Amino acid sequence: MKLMAKFFAVVMLLTAGLMAADAAKHDVRVFVSDNADKKITPATIEEAFKGAGFIIAANNNMNAPFMRDFNETSFDVYNLAVVYRKDTALALAEQYPEIGLFTPMSMSIYTKKGDNTISVSSIAPHAMARIMGVPEDNEHIIAYGKKVEEALKAAMPNGKFITLPYEMKNEKHDFITRVAFEQDGDDWEESKDNYQMGFEGELAPHGFVMAGFTDLNYDFEENDKEWFYFYDVYSICKIAVIYEVAKLHPEAGAFAPCSAYMYQKRGEKTIHVAFPNVHKWIDALNITDKPSIDVLLDAQSRFEKILATIKK
Known part of the structure; x- marks a missing residue:
């Protein structure tokens, strides 16, 4: 009986441990290192990522626009x-x-x-896989996650991942906003140019900036992979959003700039557009303060208006 009691005690401890691990499995992870000597900088972190085989599409100092637009910043x-x-x-x-x-x-x-520390936030590999519709045990996602860790450890040798001081909300939302347009006319290139010109022209009036632009199809075609007529990813940022949300959740940069894709498969006449919406921010970061939620929902509404406008 004593052996049986011990067995059940061990099982209960293991179960409790697994539940705690699951609760701590955030979609965003933060890597933190001491940096009292200020030797670790965004530039040195960028170099470490380049050394690990990453392409750097942007690395923007946000303190400049924070000071320009709001006359203050919470960050060094x-x-x-x-x-x-x-x-x-x-x-x-x-x-x-x-x-x-x-x-x-x-x-x-x-x-x-x-502070005497420096932190880097990013989307966790399991969350990236789930949102993109890729199995979490996919070998390429696992390898990608390991390369991110390799770059972080090279940049911040004494750093470590920390446990965030909150749990995810785990609410039921569609975290991806998707729209589709039918090709206008018979020329896909002309149709693409028209949609993208309209899209880009609507960004600034709604307070968005294009922080980066990635032509993924260039890499595909360079490797003789002709899956798409085009595949472009816009890195979109709304400075007022990241300024407000970062006050309590600086790790929100795992979602900002937001990657909005636009692609058309070869042989098809449908242009697909999608982006991770603000409900993912609110859920993953457990955002509860009204100023952050207000700016996030406003940004979501404005982005949807842009897509509705160019769809006409």
Whole structure:
């Protein structure tokens, strides 16, 4: 009986441990390192990612626009970086065309005012896979996650992943906003140019900036992969959103800039557009403060209006 009691006690402890691990399995992860000597910078982190085989689509200092637009910042350092790997895109794009939701992947690099640490936030591989419709045990996703860790450890040798001080909301939402347009006329290139010109022209009036642009199809065709007529990813940012949300959640840079893809498969006449919407921010980061939710929902509404406008 004593042996049986011990057995059940061990089982209960293991179960409790697995439940705790599941609760801590956030969609966003943050890597933190001491940086009292200020030797680790966004530039040195960028070099480490390049050394690990990543393409850097952007690495923007957000303190400049924060000061310009709001006359203050909560950070000594706040950069939004956008990175991707050609090999991962090539391996997944044909079977999983939604790779553009996180290809490129966004990161925030930050130090709060007066702190002696530097942090990098990014989307966790399991979350990236789930949102893009790729199995979490896919070898290319696993390899991608390991390369991210390799780059972070090279840039921040004494760093480690921390446990975020909240649980995800796990609410029931469609976290991807998708729309589709039928090709206008018989010329796909002309149709693409018209849609993209309309899309880009609507960004600034609604307060968005294009932080980066990635032509994934260039890499595909360079490797003789003619799956698409075009596959473009826009890295879109609304400065007012990241300024407000980052006050309490600087790790929000894992979703900002937002990757909005636009592609058309060869032989088809449908243009697909999609992006991870703000409900994913609210859910993954457990955002509860009204100022953050207000700016996020406003941005969502404005982006949907842009898509509705160019669809006409």
